[in-house]
Amino acid sequence: MTPRLHLDKASLRRQLLAERRSLSVVERQQYSQAIAVHLQASSLFQRATTVLSYWPLGAEPDLRSLLLQPKQWALPRCQNQRLYAHCYQFEQPLAKDCAGVLAPLADSLTVSPAEIDLLIVPAVAVDKEGYRLGYGGGYYDRLRADPAWRSIPAIVVAYAAQIMSELPHDPWDIPFSAVCTENGYWLID
Numbered sequence: 001m002t003p004r005l006h007l008d009k010a011s012l013r014r015q016l017l018a019e020r021r022s023l024s025v026v027e028r029q030q031y032s033q034a035i036a037v038h039l040q041a042s043s044l045f046q047r048a049t050t051v052l053s054y055w056p057l058g059a060e061p062d063l064r065s066l067l068l069q070p071k072q073w074a075l076p077r078c079q080n081q082r083l084y085a086h087c088y089q090f091e092q093p094l095a096k097d098c099a100g101v102l103a104p105l106a107d108s109l110t111v112s113p114a115e116i117d118l119l120i121v122p123a124v125a126v127d128k129e130g131y132r133l134g135y136g137g138g139y140y141d142r143l144r145a146d147p148a149w150r151s152i153p154a155i156v157v158a159y160a161a162q163i164m165s166e167l168p169h170d171p172w173d174i175p176f177s178a179v180c181t182e183n184g185y186w187l188i189d
C-alpha cells in the first residue's frame with residue numbers, strides 16, 4: 001500500500017498490470033476462490049436478483065464459479081465504444097467483443113439498468129476511497145456516467161496487491177460502493 005500518487009494513470013496501470021501478471025496461476029486461483037466466497041457472503045450479493053458481472057480477461061480474478069449461482073446473470077458486451085448488458089445463461093455461446101473480451105452474441109437478449117441490482121467490476125487497481133483504475137478505455141466510467149447506471153450498487157474486485165492507499169482520479173471517475181479482495185469485503189461510506 002505504498003502511496004504512488006505521484007505516478008500518472010498510465011504508469012500506474014503498467015506497473016500494476018505487471019504486478020498482477022507476476023502472481024502465480026495457483027495464487028490467482030486461490031485468491032479468485034476467496035473473492036467469490038467473500039462476495040457471496042455480502043448482503044449486496046445476497047439481496048441481488050440480477051447481477052452484471054464479467055468474463056475474466058488475462059490475469060483478472062476469475063469469478064466464473066459465481067455464474068452457477070441461482071441469479072439472473074448479465075455480462076457486458078462492448079459495441080461502438082459503449083457497454084451493453086446482455087443476459088447470460090450457463091454455457092451460452094460467447095464471442096470476442098470489440099475490446100477482445102468474450103461476451104454474449106450481439107443478437108442475445110439485453111438487460112436494462114432498471115432490472116440490474118448489482119455490478120461486479122474488475123480493476124487494475126483500487127484505492128481506499130473506492131476509486132478504480134481500469135484498462136484505460138473508460139468503458140465503465142461512461143456506463144456509470146448515465147444516472148440510470150450510477151445508482152446501481154457496484155462492487156469493484158481486485159487482488160489485495162492491487163489495493164493502493166490513494167489513486168489519482170479524474171472528474172469522471174465515480175467511486176464504487178464496495179471493494180472485494182481475497183482478504184475481505186468492505187463497504188465504502
Ligand SMILES: Nc1nc2c(c(=O)[nH]1)N(C=O)[C@@H](CNc1ccc(C(=O)N[C@@H](CCC(=O)O)C(=O)O)cc1)CN2
Binds near residue numbers: 017134137139140
Ligand atoms: N473482463 C473484463 N471485461 C471487460 C472489461 C474489463 O476490464 N475486464 N472492461 C473494462 O473496461 C470492458 C472492456 N474494456 C477493455 C479495454 C481495454 C482492454 C485492453 O487493453 N486489454 C489488454 C489486455 C490486458 C490483459 O491481458 O490483462 C490488451 O488488449 O492489451 C480490455 C478490455 C468491458 N469488459
Ligand SMILES: Nc1ncnc2c1ncn2[C@@H]1O[C@H](COP(=O)(O)OP(=O)(O)OP(=O)(O)O)[C@@H](O)[C@H]1O
Binds near residue numbers: 133137139140172173
Ligand atoms: N463520462 C465520460 N464521458 C466521456 N468520456 C469519458 C467519460 N468517462 C471517461 N471517459 C474517457 O475515457 C478515457 C479513459 O478513462 P480512464 O483512464 O479513467 O479509464 P479506466 O477507468 O481506467 O478504463 P476502463 O473503465 O475501460 O477499464 C478518458 O480519456 C476519458 O476521456
